[in-house]
Amino acid sequence: MKLLSTFAAASLVATTFTIGTAQAAEFITIGTGGVTGVYYPTGGAICRLVNKGRKEHGVRCSVESTGGSVYNINTIRGGELDMGVAQSDWQFHAYNGSGKQAFIDAGPYKELRAVFSVHPEPISIVARKDANIKHISDLVGKRVNIGNAGSGTEATWNVVWNAMGHTNKDLKLAAQMKSSETPGALCDNKIDAFFWLVGNPAALNKEATTTCEANFVAVDGPAVDKLVGEFPFYGTTVIPGGMYRGNPDDVPTFGVLASFVSSTATSADTIYAVVKGVFDNFADFKKLHPAFGHLTEKDMISKGNSAPLHEGAIRYYKERGWM
Ligand code: GLU
Secondary structure (H helix, E strand, O other): OHHHHHHHHHHHHHHHHHHHHHOOOEEEEEEOOOOOOOHHHHHHHHHHHHHHOHHHHOEEEEEEOOOOHHHHHHHHHOOOOOEEEEEHHHHHHHHHOOOOHHHHHHOOOOOEEEEEEEEEEEEEEEEEHHHOOOEHHHHOOOEEEOOOOOOHHHHHHHHHHHHOOOOHHHOOEEEOOOHHHHHHHHHOOOOOEEEEEOOOOOHHHHHHHHHOOEEEOEOOOHHHHHHHHHOOOOEEEEEOOOOOOOOOOOEEEEEEEEEEEEEOOOOHHHHHHHHHHHHOOHHHHHHOOHHHOOOOHHHHHHOOOOOOEOHHHHHHHHHOOOO
């Protein structure tokens, strides 16, 4: 009897020990965006599915609300974030060392890795109805939130506005509030419009259009056609009519894809666990945010990924016969 219990105790210790070494918990953090955007719930959806499998792979995933795409890429580069959500245009420019002065100065970020792309992010310009802004060119002389520093939004604003032959001096105010503050500022008449790139439907766009009278603004014309013709990561699209209160008609615009990125500093096993969490549970993933409704596995691994795919992602995609 005594012998048996000693033996049982010993094997229990041994088992605990084995689990402890083979699956030492690894904590990973995903950089997202403002809490009323779509990056934040996207990171949340990914983590939820990853954490479901934590007993098998030991990875514990959490999200952080951040300033957005450029901040996420820079912070992954600095080794302080494992992964992040980023606009496909800034994924391209970071990898190639182009597009904005800070990326040109830093040089190509060759260790950046794409994991998969996610939802489309059209440019949304939401304006107070009484400001009478129908087209992006009507923003001249207006008070506009162009995006906080570190957002993909602000970086893309500069590209688009400059392509139209303008600088921020052509605005009455170029505000840089973080996205979550903009509906309040719009409805309190502190700004005439806010500009950003975000998936639809977005909580923030809903907040603005239900709190006060606000309309989406058309983003089209020769400068836009030129940009879309020149760069593969841009595409024309619409803000769908009927999606937001007071905006019954489609509004033409253009945009990019959101993408999920990491770097060679994050191990293949970790990325494999993340990708497996998402694609083994793909039907569940798509239900976690309405912006994911049209996603397909094929598009996610073939579009919007201009940096090379991470080797952990490639391992999973090959296993599934997708490449
Ligand atoms: N595309 C935005 C940015 O990088 C963030 C959008 C979101 O938070 O969903 O600035």
